[in-house]
Amino acid sequence: MPFTLLQTDTESKARLGRLDLPHGTVETPIFMPVGTQGSVKTLHPDDLDALGAQIILGNTYHLWLRPGHELIKDMGGLHQFASWEKPILTDSGGFQVWSLAKLRKISEEGVRFQNHLDGSKMMLTPELSMEIQAALGSDIAMLFDECPPYPCEEKYAAESLALTTRWARRCKDWVTQNEPRSGNGRQHHFGIVQGSIYADLRAQSATELAAMDFDGYAVGGVSVGEPEEEMFRAIDNAVPFLPENKPRYAMGLGTPPQILEMIGRGVDMFDCVMPTRVARHGTAFTLDGPIQIKNLAFARDPRPLCETAHPHVARFSRSYIRHLFRAGEILSLRLLSFHNLHFYLRLVSDARQAIANGTFVSFKNSFIKRYLKQP
């Protein structure tokens, strides 16, 4: 069993765990920096080590299109290609086909679409998604799912969910036949709970997937434009039907307060492009909420981005980083990306410590109160 549940909070559903993967051990709750194209944007693997990143994410859709999974396989797999020795999780490509590709047409077989790079017509199926992820050699591969939009009629959500479940069986069959590897171990596979905003569908999806005995379970179809309370409800509707002894992963989330709320609802794993994406637009996370570094208020501000900034970034003033950002200097994107990932990784590290100490709920409430400037 790759997952060990070490401790459960008494005042919330927060859990402390350990995930033993072929390329190393991951402490949960964990945040996974996103390396869409085989690189966490602007950062070097040495930076990720300095940040204490334990696992990163790679995007199957992007790597399949460019440079191609066969090339990466020939170059020794994604770990060797990207010179990253620690665990990697790859998504299934389903979400990017949904959000980036054009002329998407779903059938029982899979999804036909035109890719966003050159408009070529392509088809992604459950088997091909697993084959690509096997070639990449990630520690955790996600099952190929269909992500319904928000809002979504119950009938569509139910049919989509049924398709996701049938695709999950086909993924499972492919894995059983091909026994994909990751380094010296076996590749692990996570199912994805769908069902949109419908509690009975979320329960059905979670139950069906749990019966198929995957290594972990994600809650998908969140962060697709729904209000925050629907996002929390999707988690609440799925978690009770997922096995205690398997890790739970909320895909593509969220703000720092949302991460803590999700941990309190029993989620163990997170990924989100937000820290690096907003960095490239000049936003830095601080304990008092996000700041926009372009703001004139920071022109002569000698302070570091945040009182908890990593020394790699804290040696620079807001004044200097603002200057670099306005001057279009790439170093500013590096510093802001590094800082924001540090903020997220510190957040989950502090959360783990608080769970261990039995103080998670008060930590969460006090963090959120300051961050959202609540009275």
Add this chain to the structure above:
Amino acid sequence: MPFTLLQTDTESKARLGRLDLPHGTVETPIFMPVGTQGSVKTLHPDDLDALGAQIILGNTYHLWLRPGHELIKDMGGLHQFASWEKPILTDSGGFQVWSLAKLRKISEEGVRFQNHLDGSKMMLTPELSMEIQAALGSDIAMLFDECPPYPCEEKYAAESLALTTRWARRCKDWVTQNEPRSGNGRQHHFGIVQGSIYADLRAQSATELAAMDFDGYAVGGVSVGEPEEEMFRAIDNAVPFLPENKPRYAMGLGTPPQILEMIGRGVDMFDCVMPTRVARHGTAFTLDGPIQIKNLAFARDPRPLCETAHPHVARFSRSYIRHLFRAGEILSLRLLSFHNLHFYLRLVSDARQAIANGTFVSFKNSFIKRYLKQP
């Protein structure tokens, strides 16, 4: 005396020296990475330390325009602002006014122009250039000069040179009155030899500046579009008239073979944007000449960029860096910039070693032969 001449080559004019500056010691011959806007493009000061950079360059024109020298002075000077504790050389702004600004009008007083950022009308004078550089607090400030174009009539070159010499006196007067500091020491000042392609004018310029007793001397007005042999001739025409016991600096040069040719002609200091600029266009330096990483030939090339690549870069294959570059990933710009600067810094370090060993000319010839693929 800040400069100590340690050794002179017997087969060439190459020199081994040491330059003691307020923020540290520089071994010569040296290459200075260019930090135009207070940042060596794409790199962190930790990277520059890893590269063994001993001194970097800052651009007076750019920093004056944005964020402004008064702001940098208020933030503790350029060293503290950019979090770089080792020596910094600043140029005078003259070259950027010549190459970037518009509607340039030269008078005895100085140069009127419209800046390239917002078109504001501004004026740069010898006194203002020295004042800005004093505010930046660089270890070495360059005198404000007039850079004639190439080609250039002898009459224009002679008049321009006379102006440069009169401006040099005004710079010297300003320095004598204001005694600018750099950290705990005094700021050092280098004159700039002009005179275009005319040997008698180069001699005159060098002689006049040498009589004013500056801390070092640059050869300016090179790398302005002239053929390589004119560039070498400009150096050859100036060097015999410069004092032995002062460092010599060839501004804005050059290719790796040119650097070695210049060292063999008695030049001690170099700066050039080329290594970082071509990096951002996908070019990497190798012992066999430059390569363009986008080339299809590198798609599955498992080798590092160059057999002498630094471990920070050598851990990645050409295949991976090519992928990153094609995908627009900033990490590729970092790796190529880091690599090219490492190539240049290693080149001057190898040159120093060869001078010390008495093998400089054979080192130079064998490097150039391989680099230029000579039979």
